Amino acid sequence: MATKATIYKALLNIANMDSHYYAEHNLTLAKHPSETDLRLMVRLIAFVLNASEELVFTKGISAEDEPDLWKKSLGGDIELWIDLGQPDEKRIKKACGRSEEVIIYTYQDGMATAWWKSIETSLTRFSNLKVVFLDIEGDVEALAKRAMNLQANILDGELTLQEDEESVVVREQQWM
Numbered sequence: 001m002a003t004k005a006t007i008y009k010a011l012l013n014i015a016n017m018d019s020h021y022y023a024e025h026n027l028t029l030a031k032h033p034s035e036t037d038l039r040l041m042v043r044l045i046a047f048v049l050n051a052s053e054e055l056v057f058t059k060g061i062s063a064e065d066e067p068d069l070w071k072k073s074l075g076g077d078i079e080l081w082i083d084l085g086q087p088d089e090k091r092i093k094k095a096c097g098r099s100e101e102v103i104i105y106t107y108q109d110g111m112a113t114a115w116w117k118s119i120e121t122s123l124t125r126f127s128n129l130k131v132v133f134l135d136i137e138g139d140v141e142a143l144a145k146r147a148m149n150l151q152a153n154i155l156d157g158e159l160t161l162q163e164d165e166e167s168v169v170v171r172e173q174q175w176m
Helices: 037-049 089-098 109-123
Strands: 006-016 021-031 055-057 069-072 078-084 099-106 129-137 147-155 158-163 166-174
Touching: 006 037, 021 037, 021 055, 037 055, 037 069, 037 078, 037 099, 037 129, 037 147, 037 158, 078 089, 089 099, 089 109, 089 129, 099 109, 109 129
Parallel strands: 006 147, 078 099, 099 129
Antiparallel strands: 006 021, 055 069, 069 078, 129 166, 147 158, 158 166
């Protein structure tokens, strides 16, 4: 019998002073059985960094033809495609062909750096692609709870994610 996804609820208050976006989002995230708490929280961080009413979580790991998050137009066109980790060149090419903008958020320093060095030169042809390394300071996995009430503040390109006494700082390093 297949293991089912674990449901997480997140009440997220976002104050992005850089883009002047202030909103509360009540989110439901399905954590795939093979997904780690770190990856779940990186999905949440990616949402915060690109937050809008139209941005939604997809089936993620469960669907090969969908990103982790996307924003679609009213006509169904993909405006923003967000992937996490270290996708292969074929997946990136497909994403860039299907979407106006593609962002890859990579994390886990050693693996991310090795992936980037092996793929960097082949990605320069994609003008609608951004690759961003997330430098996470603090124990982001400690924030992963089945019911989360998080405050997200962004100022000068630095995200502070906080719940009660625990907080994490995330800085974006644009690689491309």
